[in-house]
Structures are given as C-alpha cells and as structure tokens.
Amino acid sequence: MFSGLAVSGYSDLYRLWLADGRLERLTSDRYQDLDPTVSPDGKTVVFSSDRTPFGPGGARNLFTLDFTSGTISYLTYGDWRDDQPRSAPDGRIFFASDRDGTYQIYSVDATGAGRRETNTLNGAFDPEWVDADHGLVFGGFADLSYNIYLAHPVAASAARSVALAAERAAPEWTWAELASPQYARANAAPYEHKFSLDFAAGDAVVAPGVGSAQGAVFVFSDLLSDHQLYLLVSSFSGSGFGNLLDNFSGTAFYLNQSHRVNWGVGAFRLRGLFYEGDFSTLYDETSGGVFGEIRYPLSRFTRIEAEYRIEHSNRFDITRPDLLENGSTEFHRVGWLASNYVSYVRDNTLWLPTGPIDGVRMNLTGGLVNDISHGRFDTWVVTGDYRRYLRTSLRSAIALRLLGYYAGGERPRRVNIGGSWGLRGYPRYGYVAGTRAWLLNSEWRFPITDFLSIGFPFGVARFPGVQGALFCDLGSATTATALDRGTLGSTGLGLRMSLGAPLVLRLDLGYRFHAGDISGYALPSGSRGSRFVDFFFGFNY
Structure with missing residues (x-):
C-alpha cells in the first residue's frame, strides 16, 4: 500500500501486488490521500485525507477504506490535522495530531474512540507501537535536534479521551477559484509546439594587432521541453570583413524527446586553426556536414x-608528431x-x-x-x-x-x-x-x-x-x-x-x-x- 501522484496531479491510494506486479488504484478523486496503513486482518486500510469539510483550511482527518465494498468512512473528525496512522497488532490505530496545539500521539479503536498517548513539551510524531512491554516508538524534537524516543503511553486514568463526533458533514468541497471564468475549465485543444528562448550567452575576445573573436549560444524549447533547439555561432575576425565571414563556425542541433527513443539531427561548419591535445599537433581545417543522434533509455x-556524422573536411596539418x-x-x-x-x-x-x-x-x-x-x-x-x-x-x-x-x-x-x-x-x-x-x-x-x-x-x-x-x-x-x-x-x-x-x-x-x-x-x-x-x-x- 502506498500513496502516489496520478498523471492528473492528484494524490491517491494504490495497492501493488508483488507476485505479478499488478497495480490497483483504490481512490480516484481530487482529495489528498496520504499515509495508508493496513489493518491486521487485511480487510481495511486507514489513511489521512483532506476529504473533510475542514479540508480547504488545511485540515486532515483519518478515514477507513473497506477493500471489499470500497466504502470510505470517518475514523476521526475535526478542524485539525491527523497524520501518520499506524496499525497495532490488536487493531488499534496510533497517529499524530495537532488538535491540542502541538503534535502529540493519539490512539483510537475501530469506532473512533480513544485517548491521547503522549504529553511532551516539544511535540511527538511518527508513532509505531512495539508491544506492551516496551511501549511506543515515536519521533520528537529536543536540544535543537530531532530524536527517536521509546516510552510507555500515559496511564489510561490520566489520558484525555477522544471520540468520533456523532454528527459529521459531507466532505464535498471544491476550490472557490474554479468559479472564476479566469480559472474555469477551458475547451481542449491540440498541443502546439511553440519554441521560446530559454538561454542565451555570448563572449568576445580582442587581441590588439591580431584580431578579435566572438561567440554566442542560444537554447530554445517548447513548454514541455519535448522539442529543443541549440544554436552555437563563433567567428574570428582579422584585418577585414571578409576574414570575419571566412572564419565563421556554427552548429544547429534539434532534439526530440517526445517519445522514449530520443532522436536529434543537426548541421555544422567548423573553420579555424586548432591544436589537438598538445601544442605539437597543430592544423588548419575547414569542415562542414550533418549528423544524427539516437538515445535509448534502458x-x-x-x-x-549512438551518433552518425558525415562531413567534408579540408585539413592541413602544420605538424605531424x-x-x-x-x-x-x-x-x-x-x-x-x-x-x-x-x-x-x-x-x-x-x-x-x-x-x-x-x-x-x-x-x-x-x-x-x-x-x-x-x-x-x-x-x-x-x-x-x-x-x-x-x-x-x-x-x-x-x-x-x-x-x-x-x-x-x-x-x-x-x-x-x-x-x-x-x-x-x-x-x-x-x-x-x-x-x-x-x-x-x-x-x-x-x-x-x-x-x-x-x-x-x-x-x-x-x-x-x-x-x-x-x-x-x-x-x-x-x-x-x-x-x-x-x-x-x-x-x-x-x-x-x-x-x-x-x-x-x-x-x-x-x-x-x-x-x-x-x-x-x-x-x-x-x-x-x-x-x-x-x-x-x-x-x-
């Protein structure tokens, strides 16, 4: 059992069958469902959710989901946050709640009746029942750090009792903003691949008496980054304008990531005086061509x-060490x-x-x-x-x-x-x-x-x-x-x-x-x- 985000962005409950890898979705709505814990008999699951009338204010209560019927019922009810439920072997549910101002540990039975189990100054959270001899393991904050504690619950005679409210309002609520025409549901339309500029940078170098060099890079993509375009240009200019054009280098590359197999195509021109690895390997080259690339995620x-490149090269090696x-x-x-x-x-x-x-x-x-x-x-x-x-x-x-x-x-x-x-x-x-x-x-x-x-x-x-x-x-x-x-x-x-x-x-x-x-x-x-x-x-x- 786990809580996960659906493609829609909603948080729902799922059950994964380890034997065959089958994934079963247990809830499917706009509410946030968190921290599921299965009962000892395996018939129900308890979870925290904002499917309560107090949900718009950030409140969460505990609910039970019956695996057979799919019925969801309140286990706690109120304008507070009940989180991190954990089942004990006897069926009792331990959880953290801020209903008294700070997070403390509470427990309830299957009817929602229970008591407060801790009374710490700095709060308690993430409970886990060990057994009757050792008591309760939980997290707490003290001495400027988070710690793990083992303690016996407060005696039943001294504990404050809690109970599920007899009258409970329906959890039906929605976001008020959806009533505004600005946020109302729009008609579906095909997605358009519109490129926008994501990044741009440039540089320039000047050497008196020698010349200057300039370069720039531009990156474009669509909203989902499924389609990306890279442009790189550079040039060295000497004594004249013709020298600027002759020493022009550039690369254009398009990358498509809309499917599992990513692919890209590009073209380039390279012109200049280069050395390869060390200064003893010096050569002058003019080359141009096209290339393609495929990326397959395992x-x-x-x-x-994999990359394939075809180019025409005119290279003169000044040295051949x-x-x-x-x-x-x-x-x-x-x-x-x-x-x-x-x-x-x-x-x-x-x-x-x-x-x-x-x-x-x-x-x-x-x-x-x-x-x-x-x-x-x-x-x-x-x-x-x-x-x-x-x-x-x-x-x-x-x-x-x-x-x-x-x-x-x-x-x-x-x-x-x-x-x-x-x-x-x-x-x-x-x-x-x-x-x-x-x-x-x-x-x-x-x-x-x-x-x-x-x-x-x-x-x-x-x-x-x-x-x-x-x-x-x-x-x-x-x-x-x-x-x-x-x-x-x-x-x-x-x-x-x-x-x-x-x-x-x-x-x-x-x-x-x-x-x-x-x-x-x-x-x-x-x-x-x-x-x-x-x-x-x-x-x-």
Whole structure:
C-alpha cells in the first residue's frame, strides 16, 4: 500500500501486488490521500485525507477504506490535522495530531474512540507501537535536534479521551477559484509546439594587432521541453570583413524527446586553426556536414547513445608528431569522412552544490571515423570513464574515478588529462596529452563550514559553505612515437565553494611527484617543482 501522484496531479491510494506486479488504484478523486496503513486482518486500510469539510483550511482527518465494498468512512473528525496512522497488532490505530496545539500521539479503536498517548513539551510524531512491554516508538524534537524516543503511553486514568463526533458533514468541497471564468475549465485543444528562448550567452575576445573573436549560444524549447533547439555561432575576425565571414563556425542541433527513443539531427561548419591535445599537433581545417543522434533509455539511470556524422573536411596539418616510420606522410587531407560512435551511459548520482556525493557514473564509448574518399581509417577510439562515490556520512564521501583512453588510425585524436578536473597540479592543456592515456583520481570530500558570516557597519555578508577534499591523482599519457613517458602524480588538499550552479570555486594546494622519466612531457618550468597552487572553476568530478 502506498500513496502516489496520478498523471492528473492528484494524490491517491494504490495497492501493488508483488507476485505479478499488478497495480490497483483504490481512490480516484481530487482529495489528498496520504499515509495508508493496513489493518491486521487485511480487510481495511486507514489513511489521512483532506476529504473533510475542514479540508480547504488545511485540515486532515483519518478515514477507513473497506477493500471489499470500497466504502470510505470517518475514523476521526475535526478542524485539525491527523497524520501518520499506524496499525497495532490488536487493531488499534496510533497517529499524530495537532488538535491540542502541538503534535502529540493519539490512539483510537475501530469506532473512533480513544485517548491521547503522549504529553511532551516539544511535540511527538511518527508513532509505531512495539508491544506492551516496551511501549511506543515515536519521533520528537529536543536540544535543537530531532530524536527517536521509546516510552510507555500515559496511564489510561490520566489520558484525555477522544471520540468520533456523532454528527459529521459531507466532505464535498471544491476550490472557490474554479468559479472564476479566469480559472474555469477551458475547451481542449491540440498541443502546439511553440519554441521560446530559454538561454542565451555570448563572449568576445580582442587581441590588439591580431584580431578579435566572438561567440554566442542560444537554447530554445517548447513548454514541455519535448522539442529543443541549440544554436552555437563563433567567428574570428582579422584585418577585414571578409576574414570575419571566412572564419565563421556554427552548429544547429534539434532534439526530440517526445517519445522514449530520443532522436536529434543537426548541421555544422567548423573553420579555424586548432591544436589537438598538445601544442605539437597543430592544423588548419575547414569542415562542414550533418549528423544524427539516437538515445535509448534502458532504465531511469541507464541509456545507450549512438551518433552518425558525415562531413567534408579540408585539413592541413602544420605538424605531424604522430608519424611513424614507414607510415603515411600526408599533411593535406581533402575528402569525405563518416563518423560512428556508440556509448553506454549510467548515472544515478546524488549531488551537493559542489558536485556528486553518492552513486555511480559511467561512460563507455567506441568510435570509428572512416575516410571514405581514400578508403582508410582516419581515427578510431575506445574510452571508458568510471566514477564511484562512497558516502562516509550525510555530507562526506570517498570519490573514485578511473579513466582509460586509446586511439589509433591515420590521425589518432589525443586526449588531455591535466588540470583541475584531471591530473591536478599539471597544465590543463598542451602537455599531458596523448593517444593512450589512463587516469586515477581519489579523494575524500568533507564539509568544513556550512556558511561564513562577516559583520560590516552596513550589514552582514554571508558566504556559502566550504567543502574540503584530500586528494591523490595518478596518470600517464603517451603516443605511438613517445612511449617512454613516466607516471605523473599529485596529492594535497582541495577547497570548494559553490556560488550557485554552475559557478563553483576550486582551490587546490599540493605536491607533485612522478615515477620514471617525464622529460617526454616537456612540462613548462612552472609545472616541474614539487609544490603547486591551482585555482579554477567547476563542479567536482
């Protein structure tokens, strides 16, 4: 037995048959039905509901529902709140009620006759009868905290008796607002997919003597978010207007979530000078094409995603550090590419303002990019990212992450594992990158402060809470031409403060260490010392 929300938004009672999974709806009306408890003989259910003439004012009384006849009858009656009924083995019903000003525990028999069982200063709630020897278990508030108590009820001679009122009005009531033409039921009409702007953002960068870059993102959706549209545009402008148009990049993506199988289509144009993973892989590319995406949920937390992309690419590699002996020496590629990606995704995590605190996140992806103009594999990649969060208290947890990446082909794509979201204490871009990489993150996250208030003559400034993290990271990134890179590591203390999603301040203080030869990373001088302080923004991994 449980109380659940129907599609209409009303709270009704349901019975689930565990043997065959059959769901039976027991009530179906506009009243709020809560806290069902089945009688010891299994013939009736007692529940709390606002199906009383005092319901519009927030009152709730107890009712019985006969499984055989479906008849609903009063068990208590009055302008107060009777909640959390629980059946005892002898058929007596214990419940919490505020009829005397504060919540206390009461009990009644099948006729509604009973007595008050507790007389506490700060109230009592959530009762559960144990037995005659131990008495009653209930919740209460004392010493600035909620507690669980075990006590014997007040003696029958000292208890105040209660009884079901002899005269009871019908519970028929409705919301007065429904009489207004403004809220009256309207004629049904087909749902129209009208897009409205949900989010917009832009940025601009100016480099004197070089040029400027601009970008913007727009997100549109309908009322139910079944249909979403994403637009991204950017451009770099140099000395003239023609340069602005030539360096234009943009993406348009439509996502349909109206059915269980989500699907999307999009188109894009990409133009510019890029580096892949590290600064040694530099290339100029102009590409454009279309792509499609399908997402199939296996459960509430698990799904499979697939993407197919077809594009025309004109790419000139300024450097090719990935070239192997007797391998291809082509620096200019012009042709059609077909990309195929499949992913398995699982995510059931619970979050604090700074990031996940409990659950599992996992992403397994395999991809293949075919150069169909020249009949060869341009790139293939296999990657896995597994994250596990083990709670050590309500707001602390051990967070573990294991990432593996392997890419090959004519132009294998590199991944960067440095920075505050990866291997802390090392550069975010351009150095700790490769076509073969692994990363292990571990940290213990714990609260330091709930909030911090500083008084000023003009008032009090209150800052959000601070979360700490003791961390240790290990990782390595290599390529086919640089296999002798050693393992990098770091350990230290991290501090996190959420200023509101997605702005989370991150400060890491720690020590770097390594095993093996790390000269192949060509780390800058600032990243070779043992100590580091790193400031960044973003959620925890």
